[in-house]
Amino acid sequence: MALNDRLISTAQNVSISKSTEKTDCIESGKSSVCRGSTSTDLSDESNYSSFSSHISKPHKSNDSRWEAIQVVRSKDGVLGLNHFRLLKRLGGGDIGSVYLCELSGMKCYFAMKVMDKVSLEGRNKLLRAETEREILQCLDHPFLPTLYTHFETDKFSCLVMEFCPGGDLHMLRQRQPAKRFCEQAVKFYVAEILLAMEYLHMLGIVYRDLKPENVLVREDGHIMLSDFDLSLRCTFNPTMVNSSNNNNNNQAKNSNYCIQPSCIEPTSCIIQPSCIVPTSCFSPKFFKSKNNNKKPTKPKSEINNQVTPLPELMSEPTGVRSMSFVGTHEYLAPEIIKNEGHGSAVDWWTLGIFIYELLFGKTPFKGSNNRATLTNVVGQPLRFPESPVVSFPARDLIRGLLVKEPKNRLAYKRGATEIKQHPFFEGVNWALIRCASPPEVPKAVVVGVDRNDVSPVKCVLEKTEKKGYLEFDFF
Template sequence: MVTSKPTSKPHKFADHNNNISEFSTAQHLTPSARMFSNHNHSTISLGATTETTRKFLVPARNTIQGHRSGTSFSSESLESICNAHIKPHTRGDVRWDAINSVAKGNDLNLSHFRLLKRVGYGDIGSVYLVELKGSKTFFAMKVMDKESLASRNKLLRARTEREILELLDHPFLPTLYSYFETNKYYCLVMEFCSSGSLHSLRLKQPNKHFTEEATRFYCSEILLALEYLHMLGIVYRDLKPENVLVRDEGHIMLSDFDLSLRCSVNPTLVKSSSAHESSNGPSGGILNDEQAIHGCRQPSSFFPHILPSKRNHKSKSDFGLMVGGCLPELMAEPTNVRSMSFVGTHEYLAPEIIRGEGHGSAVDWWTFGIFLYELLHGITPFKGAGNKATLFNVVGQPLRFPEKPTVSKVAKDLIQGLLVKEPKTRYAYKRGATEIKQHPFFHGVNWALVRSATPPIIPEPLDFSKYGRKAKYSPMDKKIADIVASDKSKHTRPNPSYEDFEYF
């Protein structure tokens, strides 16, 4: 069986002389991973690690090499290990403590988990609620059948999702705690969101739609997640309430990245004076267009440089960066990237995807408009009697709003701007999330403190004790047993009942 070590708590970087490129990990690190603080020069730099981290990496490399005699171990598994140390948003996560306590420096594998029940399914795999043995800590494990993926030509999708998960470090995006594989399965260990999806939560609301206040809250968090993804050169392409999970405390987490497109990106500083310019006007970018890198290649994360603090340095305003007392904004829209793939959910597909014209990051702003519309109205705007009719409506029918429920003018204005059928005139085409944040619909949102805001709905806590009860076996019990048996591990038979939501 192929395994990987659990990802662990991050360390602060201090020594800029030790480069870890020999382990082929630098190109996969998050922006925060590639930066470290040199207190003597007040400088942000790249590709460095502490001696403590280095001491961890060398044994890890040796451990991996030791596996090669019995089975193949991909270099990506090592990247997962290395990424363990550079995700500050997960610092202090009790799940890391549980993993470190149980694993004790060894590889995690299927035998460390007790599979309880299937809680969701998707095109490339199923998701199970699992318990880390000896810790009373619960996770979501996505299990993908290798043979099934290969026969349907979906191995690349599975790999893309894992590579993206390894990059992520954001409050509204999932954390990949561990990755391993058996002879039959690929397994991803992630956070379990016991409250289900935003879709199931919407169906529980009066008239099956959210209030405008609740919609603003959820869309604020989704917008920040999409902005972060675009900064990494990731076009999400599959936004819908079913893919937005609700955490125990009521905040959300965007999930399911197997349809995402990875591209190179070169973030640009934009003068604040352009904040009120139309998307059709000049972007006001400080960097030249010639400096931008576009294409479907390995994404190049952005690395800001803080200059040494000296008295004779010019102020920001001397460089033309300060306009009206405002700092410049960082924007990253891989607008020139083009994919010809026909991917997504029919009701959320952008017109350019349906027409086969090629598409870029603007598809995420189209789906964001559909998402906003559905949360407010309980329906999507272009749904037809069937899939073919829906696609026809998306391309050929104008946007209409129902009389009920009543929606504010600013909400309608934002939706109308996002659901422009021509991507180049679509709202946020050039300035992305920066432009959407400044729309009146989000007036009053403190973007720096969104994670600290009180959610509009606090879900009922899930009683995990019920999963310890014995019950009759179902066909899914056999599936779970087969997964465990394939790894020749001891297991406890799970409760066969299912939650009434899809995990992704």
């Protein structure tokens, strides 16, 4: 079948699925695609350890919300719907709706994802809900969600997670001048996303759904990735490899690299953690006075050449392979559209689209309709608009990520490590990025009950003696 015919067929039949196949779908503010999967995704439960929701996670051990959960659990044993009060609807997706809720009597607020199990079973999407829960259970990272608890009733499956009052990056971008971010802000958000995706790949998880709508802004201005129901899991063991060859290759590759062409104004896109105290008091004269009676030291470059490079963490699951057709039209990688099978490289393609959208306020291959968009992704070359003008490193990074052949794509083999070394991220202190000042800190949110936003879920305030939880009716 010709490629154009395949695209037409895809655009016309994206909602068709077979009952005997696992179905992968997505619904977003942009567009949605859905097709029955012949994936080789691994979902064997024996590959993943069970999760005990009472275990404190290291980076959340001092979190007041975590402590509140522990207090209620120690008092009542098991948490359920009767312990939470829904305040307003925050959003919804293909497999459930998310609500702002309050832990009764504790003045702590959470985001609760409520999924109708009967509806999911009827649409063959129970596996997707289970996949998301299992992924959330194993996450422990500052830029990924914390699953405080989860529980099920006869009708619903509920995930209780962190509430991010800053909304998502799509909403935040719409409020920016010209509806785009400055380059310094893009560097901040992308750096944190890159660390989150590196962690996911280290766990053998391919995210597959990066877009501004899925990047939430916490109360401190830092980000959190959300929505893992489209993620692909595989068995993967990170390894340490000798980085000497990689470093030599990078030096040879970058020897002719023009980090900042003379025709472009220098930019000040350096993330300096606010917790770092300047050390300019240690001037060269200070050290010179101390070393007057000592032998002259070797030049720094000569010392560096004598240091054996440290091993490099290889955290890219290059062996994973899936035939699923999932994602958002404007973010789909070419190998997914052409049904060639895909792996972790699709995450780096979506990262390139993501950076482009944050910088220019639009995606690079968007067409007049979904079919035109898919055609552009496969056949149209990457182009940059004349305005706004962005730095050469930013455009070079996007070019490297948006290579249509996955094997030639930046980070195909070495993953996030390769992207971190790109000149676009010069000045980023990866170890202390949590201390960096965010581009924008959300305003304090006054939480109140909005009954209109709570629909289509109706709270029945009577607690039935039989079931022991608040009942929800979808309408």
